[in-house]
Amino acid sequence: MTTLYIVVPCYNEQEVLPETSKRFLAKLKALIDGGKITDSSRILFVNDGSKDKTWDLIAQYHEQDCHFSGLKLSRNRGHQNALLAGLMTAKEHADCVVSLDADLQDDINAVDEMLAKFEEGCDIVYGVRSSRAKDTFFKRTTAVGFYKFMRALGANVLENHADYRLMSKRSLDALAEFSEVNLFLRGMVPLVGFKFATVSYVREERFAGESKYPLKKMLSFAFDGITSFSVKPLSIITSIGFIVFVVSILAAVYALVTFILGHAVSGWTSTIISLWFLGGVQLICLGVVGQYIGKIYNEVKRRPRYIIEDFLNQ
The missing domain is CATH 3.90.550.10 (Spore Coat Polysaccharide Biosynthesis Protein SpsA; Chain A)
Known part of the structure; x- marks a missing residue:
């Protein structure tokens, strides 16, 4: 038995x-x-x-x-x-x-x-x-x-x-x-x-x-599961970086063309929005990378x- x-x-x-x-x-x-x-x-x-x-x-x-x-x-x-x-x-x-x-x-x-x-x-x-x-x-x-x-x-x-x-x-x-x-x-x-x-x-x-799993712990548990079994978030970060790079080039071309045509207008709002957007993307990406580094740190200590x-x- x-x-x-x-x-x-x-x-x-x-x-x-x-x-x-x-x-x-x-x-x-x-x-x-x-x-x-x-x-x-x-x-x-x-x-x-x-x-x-x-x-x-x-x-x-x-x-x-x-x-x-x-x-x-x-x-x-x-x-x-x-x-x-x-x-x-x-x-x-x-x-x-x-x-x-x-x-x-x-x-x-x-x-x-x-x-x-x-x-x-x-x-x-x-x-x-x-x-x-x-x-x-x-x-x-x-x-x-x-x-x-x-x-x-x-x-x-x-x-x-x-x-x-x-x-x-x-x-x-x-x-x-x-x-x-x-x-x-x-x-x-x-x-x-x-x-x-x-x-x-x-x-x-x-x-x-x-319950031993309130919303905060559930979110943490879910993120642990994702980062423990997939490196795709790192690939997504790379894709986001490439997209932002392409968009910035297009924005630079647009700004140059409007300057040549004499339609350049000082845009405080668009500048601030761009700065906040890029800053937010960078911080999110650094956070995700930091999570993976933290996991590596915990693993190597054994x-x-x-x-x-x-x-x-x-």
Whole structure:
């Protein structure tokens, strides 16, 4: 039989953890009783430097039931690093690993179908939300635009998929070969290859607590994904520079012709607009280039992506 680990990154989740642990344990035991997974399967909560009582609750659940495991990072490292820490730890104990968030938005019952796909030979099974009808117009529009933009830039990302997925030990071993510090797992996992499948589910509202991805963090996460998997923004900057250069030549020719014909008029407005426009373009281009340089800076330092302080498992 299959040994399954369910990896759940947690950051300040004390409000939702009591219900999350209850539902996840019920699902795990139902799968064990049904003979689909072994009794050595576990729910692995990863505490990402929480400031509330999240770790205390995780330790408490572990004491009460051995099917709960806990991984404590030395400090907050962000969702992607916490998720990777859980995956890399779980792969040493499991045949396959399912990752999902603690907020109960992802349907835990989809794990049954994921396991069925795994038994059929799929190394990766993506959980894909069936609809975005519950999202606001703004969130729905920006999400669709993000996926289209990523694909246009050449990044292989699956639409309406977050980090709810099943991965086999073999695929996790392959993922471990990716050593970059700037993590965007939604783009990295498809690069692993191997046979994959998708499972659709209905995404619910967050059960309790606050979202860990407000608009500012979502925009930052999206930009990280773009710059981590495509250099096309740099090509776009080159194109913009060429276009501005051509326009400036045409403007110079126009100014020269009007001067020769005696129609030259001192244009304060056009001069100011041109200066602001060119200045804005230059600053944007420098900003994009700076983002890539910053990523290179982080990569070459080779600092650890996370440090494990404690691991509760039995």
